[in-house]
Amino acid sequence: xxxxxxxxxxxxxxxxxxxxxxxxxxxxxxxxxxxxxxxxxxxxxxxxxxxxxxxxxxxxxxxxxxxxxxxxxxxxxxxxxxxxxxxxxxxxxxxxxxxxxxxxxxxxxxxxxxxxxxxxxxxxxxxxxxxxxxxxxxxxxxxxxxxxxxxxxxxxxxxxxxxxxxxxxxxxxxxxxxxxxxxxxxxxxxxxxxxxxxxxxxxxxxxxxxxxxxxxxxxxxxxxxxxxxxxxxxxxxxxxxxxxxxxxxxxxxxxxxxxxxxxxxxxxxxxxxxxxxxxxxxxx
Numbered sequence: 208x209x210x211x212x213x214x215x216x217x218x219x220x221x222x223x224x225x226x227x228x229x230x231x232x233x234x235x236x237x238x239x240x241x242x243x244x245x246x247x248x249x250x251x252x253x254x255x256x257x258x259x260x261x262x263x264x265x266x267x268x269x270x271x272x273x274x275x276x277x278x279x280x281x282x283x284x285x286x287x288x289x290x291x292x293x294x295x296x297x298x299x300x301x302x303x304x305x306x307x308x309x310x311x312x313x314x315x316x317x318x319x320x321x322x323x324x325x326x327x328x329x330x331x332x333x334x335x336x337x338x339x340x341x342x343x344x345x346x347x348x349x350x351x352x353x354x355x356x357x358x359x360x361x362x363x364x365x366x367x368x369x370x371x372x373x374x375x376x377x378x379x380x381x382x383x384x385x386x387x388x389x390x391x392x393x394x395x396x397x398x399x400x401x402x403x404x405x406x407x408x409x410x411x412x413x414x415x416x417x418x419x420x421x422x423x424x425x426x427x428x429x430x431x432x433x434x435x436x437x438x439x440x441x442x443x444x445x446x447x448x449x450x451x452x453x454x455x456x457x458x459x460x461x462x463x464x465x466x467x468x469x470x471x472x473x474x475x476x477x478x479x480x481x482x483x484x485x486x487x488x489x490x491x
Contacts, residue, residue, distance in 0.1 A: 218407025341464035
């Protein structure tokens with residue numbers, strides 16, 4: 208059997224906002240870099256990993272790229288064809304968290320699309336908000352950067368209630384070797400005001416490594432939404448940052464996600480105080 212190419216990366220996620228107020232956080236995470244051609248093999252060979260079935264760590268095709276049928280790789284190809292992206296690629300690696308005991312929420316998933324010579328053809332960012340929506344940023348013809356490959360594209364999708372749908376995303380992608388480094392700068396008129404980074408060191412995917420992860424991070428996926436709400440509460444209540452009313456989607460690359468709309472009731476500034484009420488109602 209050929210060596211498994213899929214990996215686990217363990218490291219940190221960092222967010223930093225510099226305007227109109229300063230705010231930031233960093234905490235340890237792990238994420239999976241999965242070769243989409245290996246999913247059935249991983250399901251068969253790696254205990255505690257399930258593909259389209261329940262396990263400790265599970266990946267379901269239906270969780271990704273909207274409600275269409277087919278595998279993740281097939282659905283991604285259909286999206287690319289729909290929008291006229293016809294360059295040939297043969298291999299796709301997906302950077303994502305998995306369901307843990309069937310629970311998940313993925314704010315962003317990245318796809319690396321390679322040709323048979325291991326050249327990058329596309330990077331794709333699948334972004335989700337907490338209102339039950341997803342959006343695809345399809346990236347091609349990137350420029351070389353210190354990190355690896357970078358792209359500058361207009362922001363088209365409402366994610367944070369504290370940021371308008373305006374300005375640009377500057378994506379940076381490293382290669383997927385022993386270390387991973389993915390960064391996103393958000394800018395307006397070429398001035399950065401928000402920065403996010405996901406980085407980590409690689410580990411092999413095997414049963415013992417999965418056991419270590421669940422022991423070290425037993426509530427990792429359960430805490431994603433509470434962490435989002437806690438940081439939002441700091442910005443709204445402590446730093447008096449204004450809530451931006453949620454606009455209706457305007458891009459054909461935005462779709463109804465298969466994730467629940469966790470805070471769909473809070474789309475306008477008039478709903479802002481409801482975030483706190485909702486959060487405490489879930490606890491008590």
